[in-house]
Amino acid sequence: MPKAGNSVESCIIVEWKKQVGDVVAVDDVLCEVETDKATMDVPAPAAGSLLAIFFKAGDDVPVMTNIAAVGQPGEEVSSLAPAGATQGAAAAPPAPQAVPVVAVPVPDPVAAPASAALPTGSSPVSPRARTLAERKGVDATTLAGTGPSGRVIERDVQAAAAGQPKLTPVAKAMVAEGGFALPPQGSGPGGRIMSKDLVKEAAAALPSTPSTPAPIAAAADEVEIIPLKGIRKVIAERMLNSLQTTAQLTLNASADARGLQALRKRLKESPEALGLRGITITDLVLLAAARTLPSFPSINALFTGDAIQQHKRVHMGIAVDTPRGLMVPVVRGADGLTLRQLSAEAKRLATACIEGKVLPDELNGGTFTVTNLGHLGIESFTPVLNPPQVAILGVCNIQPKPIEQDGQVIFAPHIGLSLTINHQVVDGAPAARFVQALCQAIAQIDLLLAG
Numbered sequence: 001m002p003k004a005g006n007s008v009e010s011c012i013i014v015e016w017k018k019q020v021g022d023v024v025a026v027d028d029v030l031c032e033v034e035t036d037k038a039t040m041d042v043p044a045p046a047a048g049s050l051l052a053i054f055f056k057a058g059d060d061v062p063v064m065t066n067i068a069a070v071g072q073p074g075e076e077v078s079s080l081a082p083a084g085a086t087q088g089a090a091a092a093p094p095a096p097q098a099v100p101v102v103a104v105p106v107p108d109p110v111a112a113p114a115s116a117a118l119p120t121g122s123s124p125v126s127p128r129a130r131t132l133a134e135r136k137g138v139d140a141t142t143l144a145g146t147g148p149s150g151r152v153i154e155r156d157v158q159a160a161a162a163g164q165p166k167l168t169p170v171a172k173a174m175v176a177e178g179g180f181a182l183p184p185q186g187s188g189p190g191g192r193i194m195s196k197d198l199v200k201e202a203a204a205a206l207p208s209t210p211s212t213p214a215p216i217a218a219a220a221d222e223v224e225i226i227p228l229k230g231i232r233k234v235i236a237e238r239m240l241n242s243l244q245t246t247a248q249l250t251l252n253a254s255a256d257a258r259g260l261q262a263l264r265k266r267l268k269e270s271p272e273a274l275g276l277r278g279i280t281i282t283d284l285v286l287l288a289a290a291r292t293l294p295s296f297p298s299i300n301a302l303f304t305g306d307a308i309q310q311h312k313r314v315h316m317g318i319a320v321d322t323p324r325g326l327m328v329p330v331v332r333g334a335d336g337l338t339l340r341q342l343s344a345e346a347k348r349l350a351t352a353c354i355e356g357k358v359l360p361d362e363l364n365g366g367t368f369t370v371t372n373l374g375h376l377g378i379e380s381f382t383p384v385l386n387p388p389q390v391a392i393l394g395v396c397n398i399q400p401k402p403i404e405q406d407g408q409v410i411f412a413p414h415i416g417l418s419l420t421i422n423h424q425v426v427d428g429a430p431a432a433r434f435v436q437a438l439c440q441a442i443a444q445i446d447l448l449l450a451g
Helices: 112-115 128-136 153-164 170-175 230-245 258-268 282-297 339-354 427-441 445-450
Strands: 010-014 029-034 039-042 047-055 060-062 068-071 103-104 248-256 301-303 309-310 316-318 318-323 325-327 368-372 392-407 408-422
Touching: 029 068, 039 318, 060 301, 128 153, 153 230, 248 258, 248 427, 258 408, 258 427, 258 445, 282 316, 282 339, 282 368, 282 392, 282 427, 282 445, 301 316, 301 427, 316 339, 392 427, 408 427, 427 445
Parallel strands: 316 368, 368 392
Antiparallel strands: 010 029, 010 060, 029 039, 047 068, 068 103, 248 408, 301 309, 318 325, 392 408
8 A cells, every 4th residue: 555645544445446367567557545635546566467455445454555466377475465454365377487476565664673672562653643642641552553563553542532531630630649430521611521520439339320211223224324434534533633632713704795796797707718707706715815814924824732833825725525525625825826826726626626636745735724615605604723724714605784884874795704713822813803804805805906
């Protein structure tokens, strides 16, 4: 299983394009795999016959693990089968001459020596998993690893951390001293366990009578079981991690959309040769945000836990709804693009995400994200941060709003904006000033383009 970026630890085999016994040439597509971000083809590294397939479609396989073997018919390849293989190593009919067998791909040479140095009874731990475990307070050596050769990887630590009860400092100290048992849920914010929620271990050992009857199991034909894997699993983990590790605050405002709508109308009616008819309201908001952000470096920033990285260039993440789940491709250097360039790049990336052709590098490196639910009629919502970014802008629909003009109250169309910030590193007043400046840029979109 090839590597697909530094952050990808495993891939799901979507479909095998070749079967055992098929003759393959160099670069023939053996199978299609899905990372947490995109799909890609795995090519054959050598010519010959496909001698063995070690995993079936649907298996989630760690990177750098053998998934198949290519060589001369009749060669023995069972020794190449990795631990956890779900398919046998059935070979094709023998041939008189043999050529060296090529594994797809070669095992990671670093993994074996690393695990040999560990004490008996513990599992090898990847560097990323070890760092996350230290931050989450999880003993990684006690976890059962799902990586190659039982290696503990980042997702194992995330699962263990998600299952840990949240305690206040006082409750944590009381438990550490002994004599207290943890309840399933506390009375503090978000179910946090407080000191008053702790119970003496003797009392906890007494049998209890359920206060509510057990739920009645639904009939088998009434429930569809959907395994949590691939992008859906990654989204679930990242959304939970985002809310657990950041202090999120959302500011709501609205901008006068009369200029926005008038410009959009003129663009739709412009000569086709100019290539401006396809520009949308979303494109115009993206342009306004990209041009406004450089004046607010605290918003166009990343928080790494011990440092804040303020970026001079705007690398705009754009939330895209795809059949496989939410994806956020990045328009790099969005602040330096023209309206036409920004619109074209945003559409290219969105199409690539929907078709499953987006590259892993096109989904990394964002400094700010925009998500638009306005076309679905949403008037206001709370966007969830995309860490390590410190801000995300939600674009809502356009609604009439009463305003005073020339001594009279009129109703003017306004577009809703919802900005979520990480209050750990971004204060409310600077965030409000950014929203104010963005509203002015949208209301005066003509002047923004002229500048």
